[in-house]
Amino acid sequence: MTKGDLVAHISRNTGLSRTQASMALDSIVDGIKVGLRKDGSASLTGLGTFKMTRREARKGRNPKTGESINIPAKNVIKFRPTKGVEKSIYVSW
Numbered sequence: 001m002t003k004g005d006l007v008a009h010i011s012r013n014t015g016l017s018r019t020q021a022s023m024a025l026d027s028i029v030d031g032i033k034v035g036l037r038k039d040g041s042a043s044l045t046g047l048g049t050f051k052m053t054r055r056e057a058r059k060g061r062n063p064k065t066g067e068s069i070n071i072p073a074k075n076v077i078k079f080r081p082t083k084g085v086e087k088s089i090y091v092s093w
Contacts, residue, residue: 048081
């Protein structure tokens with residue numbers, strides 16, 4: 001599903017115009033970003049939790065040349081869905 005698909009879905013289900021639905025979606029995404037920056041996590045009841053974690057520096061290998069490389073440490077964002085979301089997704093597979 002693309003952002004456009006999601007905006008259309010929100011618009012159909014809420015009666016908002018596509019512009020208003022797009023603004024609402026952008027506001028949600030911005031709120032998640034603020035939560036990650038401020039607290040390191042953002043939870044949406046019924047959907048799941050976004051959490052920022054630290055991935056330590058490590059050694060890697062260039063697959064093309066086989067040369068050893070250093071991969072720097074960085075922050076990564078992980079998402080953990082609620083049990084209800086997991087059930088609804090995995091049952092349909």
